[in-house]
Amino acid sequence: MSEFFPAELAVVLNCGRLSASQRAHRAWTYRTHLPATWAAMRGGELDEYRAMTLVEVLQHTDPAAARAVESRLLPEAADLTAGRLKKKALELLIELDAETADRRREQAERRADVRVYPSPQEGMATLAADLPAGTAAACHALVDQLARMLKADGDERPIGKIRTAVFADLLQRPWDDSRPPVTAHLQIIASLAALAGQSDEPGEDNGLPITAGQLRELLRQLDGLGVRAPEGGSVTLALTDEDGALRATSTLDQLRRLARRGCPDHPSGDCGCAVLDRPEPVDRYGPSAAQERFVRTRDRTCRFPTCGQRVGWADADHVVPHAHGGVTDCANLCCLCRSHHRLKTFAHGWRFTMSPDGVLTVTTPSGITRTTRPPGLRPPPAPAPPPDDTKPLPTEPTDDPPPF
DSSP, X not given: OOTTHHHHHHHHHTSOHHHHHHHHHHHHHHHHTOHHHHHHHHTTSSOHHHHHHHHHHHTTSOHHHHHHHHHHHHHHHTTSOHHHHHHHHHHXXXXXXXXXXXXXXXXXXXXXXXXXXXXXXTTOEEEEEOOOHHHHHHHHHHHHHHHHHHHHTTOOSOHHHHHHHHHHHHHHSOSOTTSOOOOOOOOOOOOHHHHTTSOOOTTOOOOOOOBHHHHHHHHHHHHHHTOOOOTTOOOEEEEEOTTOOEEEEEEHHHHHHHHHHOOSSOTTSOOOOBOOOXXXXXXXXXXXXXXXXXXXXXXXXXXXXXXXXXXXXXXXXXXXXXXXXXXXXXXXXXXEEHHHHHHHHHOTTXXXXXXXXXXXXXXXXXXXXXXXXXXXXXOOOOOOOOOOOOOOOOOOOOOOOTTO
């Protein structure tokens, strides 16, 4: 199977690449390891959740061992809870193939990572780490013990909130102060109206002209809101058109220099000439720093359909390859994560095109087309419905008085 198959399947199914890869692997497991389970599910004798439980346990074992476990469990699988079914499958697997159990544990340790998930609770997220069961239990016990000590000392917060605070303190402010400081880069996107409390609409854009006079007005508003670059950090301003298309990016310092300088051709007043726009093309392969800032601000994540890899781990890629005449210009650059960058470069049959405002269209070798828009770009308005030319049928006049 080609390494690029999951990417194409993701576009066909309009889902994430990991989800597509898991579906493909699950289908292969049904075919090679669990054909009787697949038949039972198709016949309505076994529900999908229990079938997937068997796949989860048996997908990495030898097909012969998987079928042996399947033959012993399938007659009673529909009568067992999913938890009980999983436990019995693991017991049988260890009995028949102990080496596979050890191999699964080693594979799980190699895949371990720390992940952040959005929480259904407003403004919250979940930070999770894959750890060996013993290590995870020890870490939780330490956090719980420290939280209970604080509670015993008079902390009135709920114990769960104390645990989360202890966990964050251990990560962000470790007791060993000899370690080097840790810094983070946070991207916050908001309109002026939202910052001023005049609007709660997410993604509202300002549509400001980019003249010297408008820059001075923008700076006045930013100063009124108290917008400042944090110590050791920076602030990037994104100026958009009415439809949300990114027009220019700037730092606060650059904006102040431009506002002081004004228009070089009309220094006496506000002439309406644009003094800030998208970065100019460069005559080389590597984008300029201004182009990098513009493209990453516009795209925010990998632009491949179904992918959401954060922009900090993405490359500014030429949509039309530089080797084939593609210019190093913001209208020909988009953010792609390293995996999808490789796909675009080495996989045959894929086609990428992009409009000047950053709308990316991807066509798979099988002809499926998906389009992604920059997050701030508003979709075009829906066309007006055609006028209704039908006329009501004439009614016969009557001279009879009501009710006739």
